Amino acid sequence: MEALTREMIAGKEADDWGRVTNAETERRPLVRELIEAGFQQEGGETADEWLRWLLATENEIIERGRSIRSELLQEAQTASEGQKAARAYERHRE
Numbered sequence: 001m002e003a004l005t006r007e008m009i010a011g012k013e014a015d016d017w018g019r020v021t022n023a024e025t026e027r028r029p030l031v032r033e034l035i036e037a038g039f040q041q042e043g044g045e046t047a048d049e050w051l052r053w054l055l056a057t058e059n060e061i062i063e064r065g066r067s068i069r070s071e072l073l074q075e076a077q078t079a080s081e082g083q084k085a086a087r088a089y090e091r092h093r094e
Helices: 002-013 017-037 047-093
Strands: none
Touching: 002 017, 002 047, 017 047
16 A cells, blocks of 8 residues: 555656556555554554555645646636637637
């Protein structure tokens, strides 16, 4: 599960959202099983400590995704406005 989480982090850092989604999809049932069963990590790390790390990682990935989405929406809006202006110019020119 930790390897899948690190795969998600690597995907986020590379802006490879397909990679993030694939790893998250594979990891989701493992997280659910772990939470339902309760656990103690090797080396004495408790479930609480590990879940805090997991949630912090999730939040970083989500925030980066939101940022990318916002940037893409802004670019799409700018492109749309440019297209409208070009069409208006073409109509006026005729």
